[in-house]
Amino acid sequence: MVTGRLLRLHLRARGAPTFLVGVGVVAVLAWLGGNWLASRPYFDGPAARIPVVALAPLLGATLLAPTLGGADEELERGIPLPWPRWRLGHVLLGATLIGGTLVLGGLRRPEVFGAYALVRNTLGCAGLVAGAAVLLGARLAWVVAFGYVCAVYAATPRQVGGAAGVWAWPVQPSTVEVSWLVAVGLFVVGTVGYLCRGNRVAPGKAR
């Protein structure tokens, strides 16, 4: 009972309602965009869906970013709670909600809408955001994922697999195994970093 109340308070303090509404809006836009792109006559499925599979998980992860830090980090840390577990649960729940909601729109025809690539990119972007929260703080946690995915998308790499599978994982087909390794690796590193260190406390506020 106490944990349930704490969970509700925690989610409210971290802006969970805004996050949920935002993820819902992103999922609807991704579904509409994916349908529209897939119906274009001059693209096949995998080429058409790249804007959706790259940008929708990024938008979801951007919405996750501000929830990774509280209004007063030091005050929160003073509460006797197993914070690493709470942080782990927070990131896992956030990534599951983003990935799960986006995949709902893509599972109808995964080969056209890229459901698997949406999952991979959600993992990678969520990992980048969690890792950036440790290094830059929750306020700027979106910067790394935003800059990286935009840069990769803008570069429009023409290779599939190989070195591009590593550095351009957000825009690779889901069949490229190495892109999964990179995305899962980022998720693991970012999540472990966040559960160990938490949101970066601004230098002026540190004891």
Added chain:
Amino acid sequence: MSGPDDLTTDGRPARLAVTGPLRVELRRGTAPATALVMFGAGVWMLAAHPEDWGGRWSGLASYLRVSMLVLCALMVAAGAWQAGRERRRRMAEMLDSTPRPAWQPLVVAWLAVSLAGTAGLLLAFAGAAVLVGRVATYAGGGWWWTIVVGLLGLWAATAFGVLIGRTVPLRVAAPIAGLFTYVGLAIPGYLEGSGWNWLSPLHDNLLAGLRLPEGLHLLQAGWFVALTGTLLALAARMRMAALVCGVLAVAVAVPLGTGPGRHRLPAEPGAAEPVCTTTGPEVCVARMNAFLLDEVAPITQPVLLRLTGIPGAPTRAADEFTQRADAAPGRVVDPADSPRWLRDGTLWLSLDGQPTAFGTGLARPDWLRSQFSQLVYPRCDYQRGDPDQRIYRTTSVADDWLFGSEAPPEGAVPLPDDIQARSLARLHALPVDRQRVWFGAYLAAASRCDVPRLIGLWEELW
């Protein structure tokens, strides 16, 4: 009587009242980070596809507009971040208590971010301009207009960001506005041919070497200026100014949107003028691509020499862009229409994607080879099943012969299954005149898709 518009409190002239805060914003606001990010983004974009801008001024200017997809998104994010500062720092009440009009700090903040972003971007492109200037062979045309209008579009993007930052009370308003800008700017790319696409700062790279009318540039510039005014006035809650600028923006947007799209543009005559080799088989490139002539000729001339005198074979090769030099005044050329690759004894080559960042060498020499290979592919429509393997092998032998692939060394025994190598060796073993007769017969049969004759030619080598 002195006020904030003529004298500052310490008696300094009024212009310092603007330049002072501007200097502070440039040093301490979002501006330094914006300059750095825009420089990095500019370098990244340039490094991503040097083949689109290398050696060509119009290509570089056009590529700046291609990069607007990313750059405008970043400027929107920067503008939103800067404008959200008052809310993040909880300064709104304090600022409201000052006698300075609300629009002044807003405009100064917008100007600081715009100037810094532009400076960072221009620094990156200045580096590319040094590389282009070393080798460029055509400097004419109004390519600089493309840059100026693009920068105005960038400033309008910052103003949009300022409006978002002022009105959306979300901590992640900046990245989300940037991403939506990204998506919004990409949409016109899916609506090709519409005149409304001119309202976007984003251009297609196919515009390199084409002549955009100055009136179009002016209308675009007017649109972006009026749009910037509207967005800033909305952010400053100056309704009348917003209305006036909005009406102006609509007045400029309508002729732009209802005018012709980008597919109805003529080529820049000087850019398309042919520049040809003076020795050996003739190879011509457009003046805009003349820096590639010394790279293209050594690949194409040996093949043309090999084809000399063979009926139906091309006698010269030319950059397909030179065809646009022949366009009569007023005639427009549709860049989406690829010219036929072989006409009037000329093999028309596409040099798109061939320049390198330093202008030396070719990015994809194998593409040139593949354009010659089109000569030997039988023009057959294989809709039912695969082609006969003998035709496939004849084609491969003809292709190898065209590029002078060596026959196996004398005395070497080909592997039993290496039928193709054996056939090529037999072709090479024929007297040169008979080799050329065989190839001429092959070209004639391939162009008619004469399957029995193609199989017969294979059997001649077997």
